[in-house]
Amino acid sequence: MTAKRIGIESSLAIAEAVRLANVDVIAAYPITPQTHIVEGLAEMVANGHLDAEYIPVESEHSAMSSCLGSSAVGARTFTATASQGLILMHEVLLVAASLHLPIVMVVTNRALSGPLNIWGDHSDTMITRDSGWIQIFVENGQQAFDQVLCAFRIAEHQDVLLPTIINVDGFHISHVIEPMYFLDQEAVDGFLPPYKHPHALDPDKPVTMGCFAMPNLYTESRKALDTSLRESKKVILETWKKFGEMTGRYYKEVETYKAEAAETLLITMGSYSENAMEAIDKMQSEGRSVGLVRIRLWRPFPYMAFLEAVSGAKNIVVLDRAMSLGGPPPVCSEIRSALYPQEKRPQVVSVVGGLGGRDISPDDFEKLIDIGLGRIKIGDTSETIMFGVRE
Amino acid sequence: METLSIYAPKLVTNKEYIASGHRACSGCGEVLAVRYVCKALGRNTIISNATGCMEIISTPLPETAWEVPWIHTLFENASAVASGIESGLKSLKRKHGYTKEVKVVAMGGDGATADIGLQSLSGAMERGHDFIYVCYDNEAYMNTGIQRSSETPFGASTTTAPSGKNSLGQHTQKKNMAAIAAAHNIAYVATSCSSYPFDIMSKVEKAMKVKGPSYIHILSVCPTGWRCASNLTIKLGRLAVETGIFPMYEIENGKYTLNIDLPKLRPVEDYLKLQGRFRHLDKDITAEIQEKVFDEYNKVKRLAAGNKAK
Numbered sequence: 288m289t290a291k292r293i294g295i296e297s298s299l300a301i302a303e304a305v306r307l308a309n310v311d312v313i314a315a316y317p318i319t320p321q322t323h324i325v326e327g328l329a330e331m332v333a334n335g336h337l338d339a340e341y342i343p344v345e346s347e348h349s350a351m352s353s354c355l356g357s358s359a360v361g362a363r364t365f366t367a368t369a370s371q372g373l374i375l376m377h378e379v380l381l382v383a384a385s386l387h388l389p390i391v392m393v394v395t396n397r398a399l400s401g402p403l404n405i406w407g408d409h410s411d412t413m414i415t416r417d418s419g420w421i422q423i424f425v426e427n428g429q430q431a432f433d434q435v436l437c438a439f440r441i442a443e444h445q446d447v448l449l450p451t452i453i454n455v456d457g458f459h460i461s462h463v464i465e466p467m468y469f470l471d472q473e474a475v476d477g478f479l480p481p482y483k484h485p486h487a488l489d490p491d492k493p494v495t496m497g498c499f500a501m502p503n504l505y506t507e508s509r510k511a512l513d514t515s516l517r518e519s520k521k522v523i524l525e526t527w528k529k530f531g532e533m534t535g536r537y538y539k540e541v542e543t544y545k546a547e548a549a550e551t552l553l554i555t556m557g558s559y560s561e562n563a564m565e566a567i568d569k570m571q572s573e574g575r576s577v578g579l580v581r582i583r584l585w586r587p588f589p590y591m592a593f594l595e596a597v598s599g600a601k602n603i604v605v606l607d608r609a610m611s612l613g614g615p616p617p618v619c620s621e622i623r624s625a626l627y628p629q630e631k632r633p634q635v636v637s638v639v640g641g642l643g644g645r646d647i648s649p650d651d652f653e654k655l656i657d658i659g660l661g662r663i664k665i666g667d668t669s670e671t672i673m674f675g676v677r678e
Numbered sequence: 679m680e681t682l683s684i685y686a687p688k689l690v691t692n693k694e695y696i697a698s699g700h701r702a703c704s705g706c707g708e709v710l711a712v713r714y715v716c717k718a719l720g721r722n723t724i725i726s727n728a729t730g731c732m733e734i735i736s737t738p739l740p741e742t743a744w745e746v747p748w749i750h751t752l753f754e755n756a757s758a759v760a761s762g763i764e765s766g767l768k769s770l771k772r773k774h775g776y777t778k779e780v781k782v783v784a785m786g787g788d789g790a791t792a793d794i795g796l797q798s799l800s801g802a803m804e805r806g807h808d809f810i811y812v813c814y815d816n817e818a819y820m821n822t823g824i825q826r827s828s829e830t831p832f833g834a835s836t837t838t839a840p841s842g843k844n845s846l847g848q849h850t851q852k853k854n855m856a857a858i859a860a861a862h863n864i865a866y867v868a869t870s871c872s873s874y875p876f877d878i879m880s881k882v883e884k885a886m887k888v889k890g891p892s893y894i895h896i897l898s899v900c901p902t903g904w905r906c907a908s909n910l911t912i913k914l915g916r917l918a919v920e921t922g923i924f925p926m927y928e929i930e931n932g933k934y935t936l937n938i939d940l941p942k943l944r945p946v947e948d949y950l951k952l953q954g955r956f957r958h959l960d961k962d963i964t965a966e967i968q969e970k971v972f973d974e975y976n977k978v979k980r981l982a983a984g985n986k987a988k
């Protein structure tokens with residue numbers, strides 16, 4: 288495949304992917320750690336490397352609202368945000384999904400206030416979980432570049448037409464310089480067909496978007512949206528297959544690492560998976576039966592693929608980089624409810640860690656797995672473990 | 679009236695872009711204003727509408743009263759959505775051979791405009807998007823049950839600023855949105871009123887000629903919220919203008935023109951006494967309102983006269 292390998296900051300690689308996608312409108316408001324992406328894009332537009340309208344809006348609420356407008360007239364639309372910005376957009380996100388507007392957004396995942404914290408975790412995106420967006424996690428800059436291109440193809444596919452978030456861990460991915468392969472314009476043009484909304488706002492074919500629904504139709508609208516989101520998986524998988532054939536880089540809903548026949552599986556999402564892999568390598572070399580399962584597709588949740596990935600395990604240790612204050616954390620809840628109807632269920636223990644940018648080193652992952660297994664051994668898995676917390 | 683029915687069809691298109699059958703209250707001045715706005719805009723228009731009465735009365739799924747492309751998303755973001763529509767079309771024109779000439783219009787009530795949506799409106803005007811913003815101002819949040827807004831006039835009783843033993847109702851003065859819009863240095867700002875169809879239409883036509891943002895603020899009588907008879911809509915709108923309570927003017931590139939310059943204003947009482955929302959006001963408060971109206975009216979007059987002097 289035509290490709291050159293270069294060392295570049297992930298944020299700039301994301302901007303490059305957006306440029307290659309020949310996006311029509313970018314509406315964005317700056318927030319750490321997303322800034323390098325939108326600054327990169329602004330520079331491309333200013334220098335004529337990207338022909339797009341760049342709307343320097345006055346808030347994230349307006350960023351996403353502008354995205355609704357541009358996507359609704361049939362313009363390919365991109366934005367990026369994080370943390371407070373994402374939750375300020377929140378009201379608008381749900382509308383994007385319900386109106387079937389295929390906006391692509393990168394979220395450089397960051398903790399939420401308070402206390403104010405600019406570093407990475409998944410609290411921001413977890414609050415967006417139920418918004419109707421397709422949500423995909425990546426583990427490094429190359430994956431971020433790849434998935435942004437895939438996202439346009441998935442979101443704008445006529446059988447999908449749903450907005451899509453690519454979750455990129457703040458700093459741990461966004462600000463890291465790594466060697467990666469780019470694609471050339473010809474390859475991207477072949478992969479990504481032009482965007483056409485079947486019911487765009489058009490004076491020659493007037494449509495009304497955004498009716499209100501009475502109780503007799505609201506449930507049906509929500510059901511229809513849920514069905515579209517679930518069924519988008521087909522196109523997601525197809526897109527990843529096509530992307531793999533083009534680049535040799537294949538993506539799956541749930542990916543495993545040395546998980547076959549492992550008694551204990553660690554579950555992670557996002558960039559910390561790479562440290563987790565090192566821990567697994569070391570533990571396996573010491574004869575421990577441990578493996579890793581990484582969830583890439585968060586919404587629609589890949590139940591079948593997940594169950595298949597964990598089918599042989601006895602113990603599962605789930606790492607959440609977000610909390611649900613007063614209840615179990617989101618990833619673990621999802622996993623427990625996926626497993627509950629199964630006849631043969633592994634023991635599941637929930638761990639929260641890596642909040643607000645706190646590192647989890649390979650050594651820490653080893654400890655974390657052992658603490659989890661310790662709880663399973665004494666039959667006490669009801670409480671979530673706050674890993675490394677000082678009390 | 680008979681003469682009007684002969685001439686009106688020649689002056690105004692009989693094409694409707696907000697069709698009858700919508701669910702507005704009888705005597706609704708807002709929908710009247712919107713109807714004239716749309717007649718002036720014509721078919722090559724995309725409307726971004728804020729949440730509120732006009733959205734609710736016109737689009738119960740699966741029905742719609744709109745005959746132009748129309749989008750409603752939220753309460754406070756009509757201007758930001760319009761920004762995206764305008765930018766999207768610009769991009770499509772430059773890159774993808776799109777050739778239609780479309781006017782982008784954002785619309786909202788006084789709440790959507792002067793309160794919760796003020797930031798997004800200010801942002802869109804400051805960025806210079808080519809769009810018209812229309813505020814149909816019925817002086818309260820009517821859709822949710824007559825709660826006060828920053829456009830509710832002094833002395834009016836609303837459900838969240840009711841009159842009572844210790845309150846005269848609204849104790850703040852009406853926010854001056856036209857001045858706020860003009861402070862963005864936009865080319866065209868105007869006020870109008872739902873009782874003056876030709877005024878509305880000619881102002882919309884002027885706004886359509888502007889490249890960049892323009893703002894039209896239309897006082898729109900709401901019999902339900904103002905607690906008046908529904909056959910008084912037209913009369914009350916006229917009284918608002920004739921008493922000087924709501925002067926109709928334009929601000930073109932910063933220059934004020936008073937469109938209806940009355941030699942003598944009618945007493946405010948003529949206007950207040952027809953509305954339940956002012957029923958509780960005593961003579962002293964009415965006198966206070968009268969004085970304030972003179973002040974404000976003279977301010978606009980002076981601004982307009984200043985232009986002439988130049």
Ligand SMILES: Cc1ncc(C[n+]2csc(CCOP(=O)(O)OP(=O)(O)O)c2C)c(N)n1
Binds near residue numbers: 816820822
């Ligand atoms: C964020 C948000 N807050 C509150 C509401 C509830 N709400 C819907 S319409 C409305 C008032 C609309 O008032 P206005 O803009 O003056 O328009 P009108 O209904 O009077 O035409 C309110 C408060 C909402 N939809 N969204």
Ligand code: SF4
Binds near residue numbers: 706731820
């Ligand atoms: S409440 Fe007022 S503005 Fe709303 S539809 Fe009724 S008359 Fe019109």
